[in-house]
Amino acid sequence: MITLATPVTEAAVRALKVGDEVAITGTLFTGRDAVHKYLHDGGQLPAGVSLRGGFLYHCGPVVIKDQQGNWRCVAAGPTTSIREEPYQWQIIRDLGLRGIIGKGGMGDKTLAACKDYGCVYLHAVGGAAQVLAECIHKVPNVYFMEQFGAPEAIWEFEVAGFPAVVTMDAHGNSLHKEVFAASQAELARNL
Amino acid sequence: MNVLSDSLLELIRRASAEIPDDVHRAILAALEREKQGTIAQSAMKIIERNIAMAKTKSQPICQDTGTIIFYVQCPAGFDQIGFEDAARGAVKLATVKGFLRQNSVDSLTGANDGTNVGPGSPVIHFHQQRSPEAEVRLVLKGGGCENVGAQYSLPNEKLKASRDLDGCRRAILDAVLQAQGKGCGPGILGVCIGGDRATGYEFSKEQFLRPLDDHNPNPELERLEQDILSTANKLGIGPMGFGGQTTLLATKIGVLNRLPASYFVSVSYMCWAYRRQGIALGSNGDIRKWLY
Numbered sequence: 001m002i003t004l005a006t007p008v009t010e011a012a013v014r015a016l017k018v019g020d021e022v023a024i025t026g027t028l029f030t031g032r033d034a035v036h037k038y039l040h041d042g043g044q045l046p047a048g049v050s051l052r053g054g055f056l057y058h059c060g061p062v063v064i065k066d067q068q069g070n071w072r073c074v075a076a077g078p079t080t081s082i083r084e085e086p087y088q089w090q091i092i093r094d095l096g097l098r099g100i101i102g103k104g105g106m107g108d109k110t111l112a113a114c115k116d117y118g119c120v121y122l123h124a125v126g127g128a129a130q131v132l133a134e135c136i137h138k139v140p141n142v143y144f145m146e147q148f149g150a151p152e153a154i155w156e157f158e159v160a161g162f163p164a165v166v167t168m169d170a171h172g173n174s175l176h177k178e179v180f181a182a183s184q185a186e187l188a189r190n191l
Numbered sequence: 192m193n194v195l196s197d198s199l200l201e202l203i204r205r206a207s208a209e210i211p212d213d214v215h216r217a218i219l220a221a222l223e224r225e226k227q228g229t230i231a232q233s234a235m236k237i238i239e240r241n242i243a244m245a246k247t248k249s250q251p252i253c254q255d256t257g258t259i260i261f262y263v264q265c266p267a268g269f270d271q272i273g274f275e276d277a278a279r280g281a282v283k284l285a286t287v288k289g290f291l292r293q294n295s296v297d298s299l300t301g302a303n304d305g306t307n308v309g310p311g312s313p314v315i316h317f318h319q320q321r322s323p324e325a326e327v328r329l330v331l332k333g334g335g336c337e338n339v340g341a342q343y344s345l346p347n348e349k350l351k352a353s354r355d356l357d358g359c360r361r362a363i364l365d366a367v368l369q370a371q372g373k374g375c376g377p378g379i380l381g382v383c384i385g386g387d388r389a390t391g392y393e394f395s396k397e398q399f400l401r402p403l404d405d406h407n408p409n410p411e412l413e414r415l416e417q418d419i420l421s422t423a424n425k426l427g428i429g430p431m432g433f434g435g436q437t438t439l440l441a442t443k444i445g446v447l448n449r450l451p452a453s454y455f456v457s458v459s460y461m462c463w464a465y466r467r468q469g470i471a472l473g474s475n476g477d478i479r480k481w482l483y
Contacts, residue, residue: 019230034301062254062292074289075254080335080373103335104373104432125237126335126375126431127464129254130244149303150293163237165230165433179434180371183426187368190422191351191361 001163007053008098010118016166018173022122024162028101030059032079034152035144036087039095046143049154051095055122058084058102060151062129063139071139073157075129078103081121089113105167105176114170121168123175135162195274195476199281199327200290202478203259206329206468207251207290210242211483213403214379214440214465218242221377221430221437231435238430238463249290253375253464256291257331259313262400264326271317277476278315279308291331316393326482328400328469336378336462339370342391345454354454356415359384366458367423367439372432375462379403379441380419383457386447391457398443399461400469402483407444416442430463 004012006026016022029049031039045051061076081088081102088106091097092113099119100106103126114120124132138158145153167175210218222239225232245252261278265271285291286307293305295312307313343362345354350365352358363382370378381398383391407413419442429435440463449455469482 021230021233060254060292062251062256062289064289074248075251075292077254079255080338082373103375104371123431123433125234125241126372127253127333127462128237128241129251130248131237131241133250133254134244148301149296150305151303163233165233167433175434176371176432179428179432180368182434183368183371183428186426187364187422190425191364 004099006055009053010098013098013118013120014170016120016169017171018166018169018175020166022164022166024055024164025160026158028055028057028157028159028162030057030061030153030155030157032058032060032152033083034148035154036084036091039091040087045095046154048141049143049156051097053096053098055099055101056091056097057157058100061133061155063142063150063155071142073133073136073139076133076136076157077127077129078124080104081106085110092117092119101164105174111168111172111174114168115172118170120166120170122164123167124164132162135159193277193476195472196277196280198470198472198476198478199278200284202327202329202468202470203281203285204249204290206331206466207256207285208245208249209468210252210465211467213483215242217403217440218463221440224436225430226436229435230433231429234430234433251290251292252466253333253462254292255333255335256294257333257466258337259291259307260330260332260396261313261315262328262330262397263315263317264320264324265317266321266323266325267319269319269325275315278313282307282313325472326469327472328482329467330396330399331466332396333375333462333464336374336460339374340392340459341366341369342388342458343456345456356411359456360415360418362456363419363442363458364422366460367426367428370460371428372430374460375464376428376432377430377437377440377463379461379465380439380443381459381461382442382444384444384446385449386455386457387450387453388455390447391455392459394445394447395457395459398445399459399465399467401443403441409446412444412446416444
C-alpha cells in the first residue's frame with residue numbers, strides 16, 4: 001500500500017504504476033457530469049476550490065446535515081467515469097490535476113493526458129459507499145449546491161486512508177485496456 | 192404517516208442498507224475464489240466489509256440508491272391510488288433520512304427538487320392476483336449498472352447471432368464483454384428473450400426478483416443460465432473489471448412471445464450491490480413477513 005498525501009508532486013504520480021494499491025490522505029473535491037460539462041464550456045472553479053496537485057473524485061455522495069448543522073457524509077462511492085471522457089483530458093491539462101478517482105476506467109484521450117501532464121486514474125471500489133464514507137472525516141464545504149443539486153455539487157472532503165487502485169498510470173498503461181483485450185480473446189475461444 | 196407508509200419506509204430502509212441473504216452467500220463464495228494478494232481479492236474484501244458496515248449503520252450500501260421500482264402483487268379491489276400516495280410519502284421521508292440519495296432530476300432543466308418524487312419516480316408496477324394477499328417487492332437499481340444494460344435485435348451479423356438460443360448466448364456474452372467492470376461487477380444478469388423493446392427490458396428487470404439460487408423451470412433456459420454464468424467467469428474480467436475469477440454471480444433468463452418481425456434479447460445488469468427486498472402486507476398495511 002502506497003500512501004499519497006495531497007498536494008502530490010508530479011514525480012510522486014509518475015512513480016505509480018498500474019496495479020499499485022494506494023491510500024489517500026488530505027483533501028478531495030468531488031465533480032461529476034454537471035461539473036465536467038460546466039468546466040468544458042468555459043466555467044470557472046469557485047473561489048476555494050483548487051485542483052492543482054490534487055484529486056478529483058467522480059462521486060455523487062449522500063450527505064446530510066447533523067443536529068449541529070455540520071455536513072456529514074453517509075455514503076460516498078465512486079460513479080462511472082467514462083461519461084467524463086469527452087472532457088477529462090482538458091481538465092487535467094488546464095487545472096493541474098494529479099489524480100482522478102472513479103470507477104470503470106476511462107478512454108484513450110484521458111490516458112494520453114495522464115501521460116502528457118502527469119496524472120493517474122485511481123479506481124475505487126464501486127458500490128463500497130460505507131467503507132469509503134468512513135474515510136471522510138470532515139466535509140468543510142460544498143459548492144454549486146443550488147445550481148447542480150446535491151449529487152452533482154462539488155463537495156470538499158477531508159480524507160484519511162482512502163483506498164484505491166492505480167488502473168491507468170502516467171506511462172500509457174491501462175488495466176482496462178488489458179482486461180478488455182484478454183477477455184475478448186477468451187470469449188472468442190468460447191463461442 | 193399511515194401504517195402502510197411506515198411499512199414502505201422500513202422496506203426502503205432495509206433494501207438500501209441490507210443485502211439479501213442469497214446475494215450475500217454468492218458474494219462470500221466469490222470472495223473465497225479470488226486469489227490471495229490480488230487486487231480482485233482486495234476489492235472483494237472491501238465489498239464484504241461494506242456490506243457489514245451498511246447493515247450495522249443502517250446506511251445505504253451504495254450512494255447511488257438507484258431507480259426505485261416497486262412491484263405490487265395485489266388482490267382485486269386493492270386501493271392502488273392509496274398505495275401510490277403511501278409510496279410517494281415513504282420515498283420522500285426515506286430521502287430526508289438519508290436511506291435514499293436525492294436522486295431524481297428533471298431531464299430538461301437539470302433541476303433536482305431533492306424529494307425523489309416526480310414523473311417516473313418512483314416506478315410502481317401493479318399485478319392483480321386471485322389470492323387475497325398483497326405483496327410488495329422493491330428493487331433499487333443503480334445508474335452505473337443500468338447504463339451497461341443492452342438490447343440486441345437478432346439476427347446480428349457482427350456477433351454472428353441468429354434467431355436461436357446460440358444467437359441469444361452470443362448476444363448475452365457480448366453484453367458481459369462490453370460491460371467489463373463498469374456496472375460494478377461481479378454482476379447479475381436479468382435477461383428477456385422476446386417481447387418488444389419496452390416489455391423486453393421490463394421483463395429482464397423482473398428477473399431480479401428471483402432468488403439467486405433458484406432454478407429456471409424451463410430446462411433449456413436453465414442450461415443457458417448455467418452456461419452464461421460459467422462462460423462469463425472464464426473471461427477473467429473479475430470484480431470491478433480488475434481481472435479475476437468472478438465476473439458474474441448469476442444469470443436469470445425469462446421469455447416473452449415476440450412478433451414474427453422482431454427478436455429482441457434484452458439484458459439488464461445488476462451490480463453486486465443488489466438491493467432487493469419484499470414484504471407481505473397485513474390487513475392494515477403492516478409488515479406481516481419479509482420475503483427475502
